Amino acid sequence: MKRFSLKNRLLFAAGGCCVVLILATGFTVQRYMQDYLRSELVSKLTLSLDELLSRLELQPQNVVITNATSSTSASLTSPAVSSVPSVDIMPIPSLSEPRFSQPYSGFYWQIQTDSKVLKRSRSLWEAELAFRHLNDEFGLDYFVTAGPTGQALMVVQQKVKLPDSETFFWLSVAQENNSLASALQGVNRSLLIGLGLLALAVMLLIFLQLSWGLRPLATLRKELAEIENGNKAQFQHQYPQEIDPLVKDINRLLAHHQHLLERARTNAGNMAHALKTPLSIMHNELALTQPPQKPLLQQQLQQMRQQIEYHLSASQLAAKQLLGAKCSPYLQCSNAVSAFSRLYASRNIVVDITFSNAITLAVDGRDFDEIAGNLIENAYKWATARIVISAMVVGDQLQMTIADDGPGMTDAECEQVLGRGQRLDEQTPGHGLGLNIAAEMARMYQGQLTLQRAALGGLAAQLTLPLRNRL
CATH class of the missing domain: 3.30.565.10 (Histidine kinase-like ATPase, C-terminal domain)
Known part of the structure; x- marks a missing residue:
């Protein structure tokens, strides 16, 4: 992270947060859509279950039972006959959904007791719906089980008791779950594409926002290069409130250093020129007279002149460097x-x-x-x-x-x-x-x-x- 630029660091942080939020949003929407589609399927099956319940009618029958006796006189008397009431279900008319009548169409219904199946839809043909359990409550229950063709079924089941009977009936309406899976797959595909495009759009907007927000730093760097190359003496651009105090401080520092260096150069130049005049006088006096130490004095004067010229050039060079310069x-x-x-x-x-x-x-x-x-x-x-x-x-x-x-x-x-x-x-x-x-x-x-x-x-x-x- 230390090697990343400020722009890359911000882009990485914002992009990471954006991706996490989009993934969380996608997961939440996916679960919501799954629950919504399941509830819609259950509501649809509940309507068919209500229709099946409205057409449920009992058909009473009398069953004759003959009791034989073991006495020798039994053959001389009439057999004992008793009438026991039995309950059966009348044929169920076709429901409004025609697929309940088409064999293995994926739409099925079944009426049963706790021991046997009484009626079933024509779409089941010769098969029956085998349930893992029967609902013990009188309310609605829904679950997923295997169908006659091996495909998963969404089953809505209700336990009922008719007024004229002491027997409990279980009414079940089922539909293959592939429609829910295909609808959910389509939703997930659309959601994935939409969230992917949203992520790209958000990342692009973040990139543009960072580029626009960090543009003053690029301008600052460009102005600094111009100051280095001697095109400017100070920063002149108007910067945002967060950067402007720093820029003003740098301008004051540049002006202060420039003033100090100019004053030092001026002092060095003044001292050099002040020394040159007496040195010239001494040199001229030596030329007019012939003292014994003339060679030594001339050598020392020459070295002093060289030192003055050398340090004067160095002080002038230092001042020019601060101001910035360029040449061809x-x-x-x-x-x-x-x-x-x-x-x-x-x-x-x-x-x-x-x-x-x-x-x-x-x-x-x-x-x-x-x-x-x-x-x-x-x-x-x-x-x-x-x-x-x-x-x-x-x-x-x-x-x-x-x-x-x-x-x-x-x-x-x-x-x-x-x-x-x-x-x-x-x-x-x-x-x-x-x-x-x-x-x-x-x-x-x-x-x-x-x-x-x-x-x-x-x-x-x-x-x-x-x-x-x-x-």
Whole structure:
């Protein structure tokens, strides 16, 4: 769950609750429909049972019983005859449901006592309904039993006693249960399809609701990227009440840090410029006089000037990073090559820029000029006839290589020359700060500068810089 986005977490939680509620609803509706269909079937059978009861009539009969005597004079006398009343049921007219008269139609009725079956519907043909039990109460009872064809029957049974008889009769009306099962199956199929469509619709609505509700976070992220890339200095979009206080706090924090860094840069610049003036005066005085310590004093003044220039550049770079910046490496390199080509026109050096002009770096243009300008100028100083400037995007970084066909350097020399004020050739004009400042500025942009042997035979300066700011 920690790896899920906020949107996925909410969607998962809401979708899970939705599925559980829909399943519970489906189960409840299914049970309700099953009970409803069963009650409808029982009501229908109850009507047929009432009709059968209304047509039930008794038919009294006299049974003659002869008692024989064991005496010898029995043959001379008449046999004893007694009349015992017996109860039988008159034929039952056809019921209104014609399927009670069709053999094995699935609609059956039967009238019986506790010992034998008296009447049954024509649809039973030669079979009888065998019950597990007979209802002991006079009310209605219904249950499921096996029919003559092996199919399940829904039976409604009632125990009755007619006024002219002491005998109890059980009237049973039955119907095959397959109609209930098929109706329930159809209801379940429709219910499953309906609930499935409802679940999909609810999930879609939840997804749209979350997408709309979390849209301000996407806008916040987009504005943050614009601040990182230097297109904006603060958040400007109007956010909901829950996010707006946080955005305002971040804007105040950005403004406060910007103010502090601007003030620090200003103080550093003021101090650097304040020191430059007395240093210039001291340098001029040394040039006019010839004290014994002149070489030592000139060396110390030069180191002080290098330190001032170095830290002034670093303070300016820090302020630019907070404000955010971007530049086109292709355009900046093209401008630098154009300038140095005029400066070194007599040497006829060919420069190839082999990367696209669509790449954008999160580096201030003047800082990139400082970084790449020092590297390109160094390549012009030592190249024989050719310089190749190439670049490629690796992940979220740009790897740019400035290679020349000059004499190059060893690995030890490459490491040494990146030290502050270190130079391998004292005859070449400069203070020895170019490569070191370029390396330090690259590190402050969370990049890197490395020196190695080039395929052209000279030096290859590989510069790595981020495509986006890393706050």
